[in-house]
Amino acid sequence: MEFSNSLIHWYLQNKRDLPWRNTTNPYPIWLSEIMLQQTRVAQGLPYFLSFTDAFPTIFDLANADEEQVLKLWQGxxxxxxARNLHATAKQxxxxxxxxxxxxxxxxxxxKGVGxxxxxxxxxxxxxxxxxxxxxxxxRVLSRYFNVDSDISLPKTKTEFQQLAQEVLDKKNPAVFNQAIMEFGALQCVPKNPDCNSCVLNSSCxxxxxxxxxxxxxxxxxTKVTNRYLNYLILKDxxxxYIVQKREGKGIWENLYEFPLLETDxxxxEKDAIDQISKMQFYNQKPSEILILQNEITLHKLSHQHLHIRFFELRFASKLPDSKPFTAxxxxxxxxxxxxxxxxxxFNSH
DNA sequence: AAGTCGGGGGA
DNA sequence: TCCCCAGACTT
Structure with missing residues (x-):
């Protein structure tokens, strides 16, 4: 109880002013929680604002196209x-x-709610x-109660879930839950927490x-695998230009990309252009192949390192389903x- | 129980 | 560099 009282007292004095707080409307709360899964508040906040602006109610979100939802989720x-969010909104x-x-x-x-x-x-x-x-x-519970179980094990999650439920302030669950998370985000941080200024330092x-x-x-x-992506920008x-939707499983499902040559x-640069020059696109071959960067772009995901290069392939005639940049x-x-x-x-072409 | 899924920021 | 972030889902 002292744990709970101290946390709540600290929270009321130190909490950030965030737009999904001070409401009990489940729509913005749900939206913010989905966005903040594995995502920092600073990163999610602008997306929350653009979503609530574009979709003030769950009906607006439900009536949107998935493409529009994914566009707002881009980045x-x-x-x-985003796909689960949209499906759940419709439901x-x-x-x-x-x-x-x-x-x-x-x-x-x-869907999407664990x-x-x-x-x-x-x-x-x-x-x-x-x-x-x-x-x-x-983090807060493992430190305050000095629990050294491995939190990557499922049984440890059960152990902590039970502990969290025991210390929960049953009369003020909303404030307590906000408080313990905010405390972890601002005070009991992963590296070099300032324990001298901590309100729980006498009992931690x-x-x-x-x-x-x-x-x-x-x-x-998680171990990281390397992938080598050569994007072919077909210009007619x-x-x-030609773009296509990524289907099936894997990264970026339902997002768009240029035709892709992935290599092991x-x-x-020479071998890549050599290989591309042998390829056919809509029964045509490009009249010209240009490499568009000197350096290979390294894009790091948590579990994949993507080595990305862009080529431009020029064609002497029209290509089917090609689109202008504005589209x-x-x-x-x-x-x-x-x-x-x-x-x-595209700025310079 | 382990693997997959993104991107960014702090130390 | 490594680690973590208001985790969920699939295999």
């Missing part, structure tokens, strides 16, 4: 969140009469006493045992391709 990453708008499921248990059934997000919405919107467990809560077990810098324990490390006689290893720029692209288009290429 935020983890695009399955709530058209099957549930626009009303969000009324409890943690029912919220959990929504244990954390269901608890967040249920507590913030309905004041239901269910504890949230996110990266912040793992990790601090007493000098274990703060070692907690939480997390073993799992009308100065129109890095080709020299292309309205489509959702991976941010690395979008950045290339706006900064390096």
């Amino acid at each position: 935020l990453g983890y695009y399955s969140r 709530i708008a058209f099957e549930l009469n626009g009303e969000f499921p009324p409890s943690y248990k029912e919220l959990l059934k929504l 244990e954390y997000t269901a608890a967040a919405i249920a507590s913030f919107s309905y004041n239901e006493p269910v504890a949230v467990l996110d990266g912040n809560v793992f 077990a990790a601090l007493q045992h000098k274990k703060v810098s070692e907690l939480p324990v997390k073993s799992k490390k 006689s009308d100065s129109n 290893f890095l080709l020299s 292309i720029e309205k489509l959702p692209f991976p941010i690395v391709i979008h950045n290339f288009m706006v900064s390096n290429y």
Whole structure:
């Protein structure tokens, strides 16, 4: 109880003023929670503002095209969140009469809503006493109670979920959940937390045992694979371009890209152009092949390092379904391709 | 239980 | 460089 009171007191004095707080409307709360999954507040905030501007209600979101939703999501990453968000909006708008499921248990059934997000919405919107467990809560609890279980193991999640539920202030679940997460984000930070100024420093077990810098324990490390992407910008006689939607599983599902030549290893510039010159596109061969950068762009994802190069392939006639740049720029692209288009290429061509 | 999915920022 | 971020879903 002292833990809870201190956290809430700290929170009321130190909380950030964020647009999804000070409301119990589940729509903006849900929207913010999906956007903030594995995403910092500073990164998600502008997206939240543009979404609530474009889609003031869940009906507006439900009636939008997926392409428009993905375009607004462009650059935020983890695009399955946007696809699930849109699918869930349609379900709530058209099957549930626009009303969000009324409890943690029912919220959990929504696409894209897991244990954390269901608890967040249920507590913030309905004041239901269910504890949230996110990266912040793992860190705060592991330190305050000096728990060195490996948080990458599923059974540890169960252990912490139980602990979080025990310390939850059942009379103020909304404020408590906000408080413990905000405390983790601002005070009990991953590296070099300022324990001298911490309101919990007299009762923090990790601090007493000098274990703060070692907690939480997390073993799992994702290994990174290298991929080599050669994007072929097909430009036809009308100065129109070919783009295609990425289908199936893998990164960037349902986003657009240029025709892609992916290789298992890095080709020299000469070998790449050699290989491209042997390819046919709509029964035509390019009249000219240009490389558009001197340097290969290294785009780092958490689990893949993408080595990206752009070529321009000029054609002497029209290509089917080619589009002008003004049409292309309205489509959702991976941010690395979008950045290339706006900064390096289409501005000067 | 392990793998996949993005992008950015802080130390 | 490495690690983490208001995690969820698939295999």
